[in-house]
Amino acid sequence: MRTLLHTVSLAFLLGLCQPALAQVPLGQASTVKEGLEIGASTSEIAITSDFRGADLTIFGALNNADELFLAIGQYDVVVTLEGPKDYATVRKKERVLGIWMNTQSMTFEQVPESYSLASTRQIDNIDQPTSLNNIGVGIDHLALNPVGYIPNSGLIGEFREAYRRLKLSNGLYQRDTDGVRFVSTSLFRASLRLPANIPDGMHMVRAYLFKSGQLIVQRELPLRVVKTGIEQAITDAAHERPIAYGFFCVLIAVITGWGASLIFRKD
Amino acid sequence: MTVYLPIAELSVNIFIILGMGAAVGFLSGMFGVGGGFLITPLLIFYNIPPVVAVATGANQVVASSISGAITHFRRGTLDMKLGTVLLVGGLAGASVGIWIFSWLRRLGQLDLLISILYVVLLSTIGALMLQESLRAMRRAKQNQPVALKRPGQHIWVHRLPLKMRFKKSKIYLSAIPVVALGFGIGVLTSIMGVGGGFIMVPAMIYLLRIPTNVVVGTSLFQIIFVTAYTTMVQAATNYSVDIVLATILMVAGVIGAQYGVRVGQKLRGEQLRALLALLVLAVGIRLAIGLVVTPDDIYSVAVGGLSY
Numbered sequence: 100m101r102t103l104l105h106t107v108s109l110a111f112l113l114g115l116c117q118p119a120l121a122q123v124p125l126g127q128a129s130t131v132k133e134g135l136e137i138g139a140s141t142s143e144i145a146i147t148s149d150f151r152g153a154d155l156t157i158f159g160a161l162n163n164a165d166e167l168f169l170a171i172g173q174y175d176v177v178v179t180l181e182g183p184k185d186y187a188t189v190r191k192k193e194r195v196l197g198i199w200m201n202t203q204s205m206t207f208e209q210v211p212e213s214y215s216l217a218s219t220r221q222i223d224n225i226d227q228p229t230s231l232n233n234i235g236v237g238i239d240h241l242a243l244n245p246v247g248y249i250p251n252s253g254l255i256g257e258f259r260e261a262y263r264r265l266k267l268s269n270g271l272y273q274r275d276t277d278g279v280r281f282v283s284t285s286l287f288r289a290s291l292r293l294p295a296n297i298p299d300g301m302h303m304v305r306a307y308l309f310k311s312g313q314l315i316v317q318r319e320l321p322l323r324v325v326k327t328g329i330e331q332a333i334t335d336a337a338h339e340r341p342i343a344y345g346f347f348c349v350l351i352a353v354i355t356g357w358g359a360s361l362i363f364r365k366d
Numbered sequence: 367m368t369v370y371l372p373i374a375e376l377s378v379n380i381f382i383i384l385g386m387g388a389a390v391g392f393l394s395g396m397f398g399v400g401g402g403f404l405i406t407p408l409l410i411f412y413n414i415p416p417v418v419a420v421a422t423g424a425n426q427v428v429a430s431s432i433s434g435a436i437t438h439f440r441r442g443t444l445d446m447k448l449g450t451v452l453l454v455g456g457l458a459g460a461s462v463g464i465w466i467f468s469w470l471r472r473l474g475q476l477d478l479l480i481s482i483l484y485v486v487l488l489s490t491i492g493a494l495m496l497q498e499s500l501r502a503m504r505r506a507k508q509n510q511p512v513a514l515k516r517p518g519q520h521i522w523v524h525r526l527p528l529k530m531r532f533k534k535s536k537i538y539l540s541a542i543p544v545v546a547l548g549f550g551i552g553v554l555t556s557i558m559g560v561g562g563g564f565i566m567v568p569a570m571i572y573l574l575r576i577p578t579n580v581v582v583g584t585s586l587f588q589i590i591f592v593t594a595y596t597t598m599v600q601a602a603t604n605y606s607v608d609i610v611l612a613t614i615l616m617v618a619g620v621i622g623a624q625y626g627v628r629v630g631q632k633l634r635g636e637q638l639r640a641l642l643a644l645l646v647l648a649v650g651i652r653l654a655i656g657l658v659v660t661p662d663d664i665y666s667v668a669v670g671g672l673s674y
């Protein structure tokens with residue numbers, strides 16, 4: 100089923116880019132603007148009760164690509180999947196009277212809860228760090244702005260570094276510098292891994308096309324990550340009707356406890 | 367086989383959770399305790415967020431104390447009046463506890479306080495129980511009568527005003543220490559996710575001099591309502607009761623408890639108490655080590671701002 104979907108979207112994209120390629124004779128590409136089209140293997144990921152993560156495949160095609168630049172590998176593609184944004188608080192422990200406790204904290208404004216990146220090569224080899232920072236592409240280049248004024252910039256750096264490391268280690272932030280492969284001269288396929296602990300909500304697939312280290316085109320595609328069936332019903336109930344939900348939890352406990360004393364009653 | 371916990375928002379191995387529930391149920395049946403003081407730390411060791419572990423632990427205790435309380439009710443070893451007075455304090459304490467819980471969570475110190483409370487309470491209670499049971503075992507060896515209750519003795523508790531008569535327990539006692547005890551346990555229920563039986567039972571016996579036969583049944587009666595109330599309030603304020611996790615734990619727990627009871631009946635009272643004391647101490651020490659040992663990572667990250 101999924102393979103079929105891949106084939107269909109591949110065929111669709113091939114159809115899109117073939118005429119475009121034909122119009123670009125060698126050497127004239129600089130006058131024509133390159134285009135980028137992307138399609139995903141799915142527009143919705145369902146978190147089921149046995150969810151253990153998922154793979155997302157993004158297909159893309161370059162239009163009006165300069166064949167000379169293609170041949171010498173001057174085109175680079177970066178595909179990212181950004182999760183819903185929220186504030187994030189990083190806390191630091193210190194030993195106080197022999198016990199490790201949280202003593203310092205820093206909150207960052209609206210950072211994606213999850214972030215997966217696939218690229219044709221190391222992104223720091225694709226573009227300058229400063230311009231990557233400006234467009235916010237790459238785990239090391241995401242904007243991490245602390246809430247409130249923090250005079251000590253060394254401290255900010257330390258907490259940013261800790262944030263990135265923690266997110267990478269729990270799998271919510273991932274990068275695969277080999278994740279984008281060209282399947283033909285102008286068609287590419289990006290594989291993104293969605294971790295088991297991925298937050299639900301609206302995610303955004305973003306594809307960036309770089310030419311000689313310059314970002315030239317950018318495309319977006321929404322992806323919904325939803326809890327399905329019973330999981331969704333439980334989350335909704337817990338947040339929208341918390342009293343009824345709590346009552347139901349207690350009721351289950353009463354039935355279980357009472358039932359056990361009836362079943363195992365020794366008379 | 368993995369199962370997704372919708373509130374804890376992670377996938378866990380169902381057999382590990384079932385095993386945990388059954389093991390704790392077995393121990394709780396064997397020792398006649400609710401098991402909340404074991405289940406909450408175990409869940410935290412298994413990476414369930416402490417907020418969810420505490421709330422779900424309270425939910426699980428409801429189930430395990432109901433089956434125990436029913437048994438005591440049938441045997442007539444449950445003092446409803448005494449239980450109700452305890453409950454008044456318990457509900458007030460649980461409300462205050464929830465407020466402290468939310469406040470500490472905002473401050474980022476909740477996990478620390480939960481651990482410290484566990485360490486202090488478990489090691490104190492464990493040490494006291496071990497000492498008492500060893501003394502009882504020594505006495506039993508020398509064939510001396512075991513005297514837990516000294517009815518003639520009066521301490522300061524018995525000079526307080528607002529006295530009430532508790533017919534079933536056959537005592538005449540001030541309501542103040544009863545309500546106060548209920549209150550203290552109520553606070554612990556909402557912060558630690560325990561029923562508090564392991565503190566309430568000794569306090570009732572040694573401090574309030576309530577006859578031993580009604581103590582367990584009455585404390586279980588009170589625990590049902592305080593933990594049920596805590597579950598409701600946790601669900602309403604912190605949205606942290608995981609019904610999937612709680613159901614798996616409860617079902618495994620009540621089955622495990624039946625086998626625990628059978629094993630418990632074969633052991634002598636003081637031996638049981640010594641074993642329980644060792645278990646309580648072990649959990650306390652494990653948590654204490656966690657507080658002192660240098661953590662793998664001194665940083666932690668949480669979704670949300672400081673003000674949530």
